[in-house]
Amino acid sequence: MLKNPEKTKNEIVAWIRDYFEKNGPECSAVIGISGGKDSGVCAALLKEALGKDRIVAILMPNGEQKDIDDAKLLVKLLDLPHAILNIEGAFKGMADMLEGSDELKAITGLDQLSTDTRVNLPPRLRMATLYAVGQMLPHGGRVVNTCNRSEDYVGYSTKYGDAAGDFSPLANLLVEEVYQIGEVLHLPEKLVKKAPSDGLSGKTDEDKLGFTYATLDHYVLTGECEDAKTKTRIDHLHKINLHKLELMPSFPLDQVEHE
Template sequence: MLKNPEQTKNEIVEWIRDYFKKNGPDCDAVVGVSGGKDSSVVAALLAEALGKDRVVGVMMPNGVQSDISDSQEIVSLLGIKNVTVNIKDGADGLSGAVNRALAESDTVHTNELSRDSMINMPPRLRMSTLYAIAQALPNGGRVVNTCNRSEDYIGYSTKYGDAAGDFSPLANLLVHEVIQIGEVLGIPERLTKKAPSDGLSGMTDEDKIGFTYATLDHYVLTGECEDEEIKKKIDRMHAINLHKLQLMPTFKLDIMVS
């Protein structure tokens, strides 16, 4: 648990201000607003750091989103600028085009996108949408990453989707710490403690990963896990997903000077 959530909140706010002083003094912050705790907390931090007039919340349902009222509630509560972009046509168009190409290919031996491909495509389209809006703003925009330390540790994000962004306020905060910050910011408890879900697979995050965030947070902090099978699963997820947190490897050319 954070010893002083108020102080940590203030430090994050100052960090955001400092980032914009160095990386776009007049830019707006662009954040995808899903209605969950992470995006709600980040949107509130941005509004406090920059002022509500410099924050653009983007809601991006894929067709019908049953809980979009939660997203609408947070942008209304904060008074930030907002826009809704339904990505369904884009997602359907791209998946259809790729599936047709795969079916017609003589050299690629699969006829259609996998289930994981279909699940990860919308987050990547959402990130493209955020950057498109950021570049369309009169003074430009910087796209915020809303992932937390718990999700990053096990790679529970989509590479070049929600794992992308220009800066990341919550990357070093575990799930329970994000909730603490949300409480300090006055975010409604039903949003900060709402069962997290990717909104794509039809499952809660905890159902999908096979353990609770409380278990994960405790393990990340202490290295302790009573269930050996869960410990092995967390270790495996961490190991195979480290590439999501690292810079792209590059070949270093050894230039000989004659």
């Protein structure tokens, strides 16, 4: 865990300022607010680094979101410019298009969205929304990736959804370290320590993963895991999801002989 969370918080703030000096001195930071620890901590870091007037917070429920009040509480506490953009219409439109195609049914053998599609489509629509908002701003926007190291390690994110973004303040922090930064920022424990969930299945992230973030954090840091079955599962998830963290493979043209 972090030896000096205050020092690390200050270093992240300085890093964010440096990023914007190099990649958009007049740009705003565009962030999706879910009401959980990662978006909350990122939003508070951005406010300290840039000031509230250079942050655009977007709440994106898909129809009804049970914990939308937590997201509203966060933007109120931080006094952030924000908008609520419900993606339900976009989601239903995409679903109707996919499920209404006879050609696609013949290819997939399905007449409705698969479970994976239903789970991953909303995060991708949300990311598309954030980039659309960024391009509507007078001086442009840079989209925040709010993922943390623990979730990235086991691929608990959606490729081109919440795993996308222009810069990532928390990518090298474990879940417990995000908690530490949240405490330094004096965010309410209700938001920082809330059990993360996808808002769809009724289960927490830890329930779906099959192990706790504390177990995962310890394994990532030390390579130690007392339960062999859990270790095998973590290793498996890490291996099959590495493609989310690596650059897109490209054909090495320099190995081809040219005339």
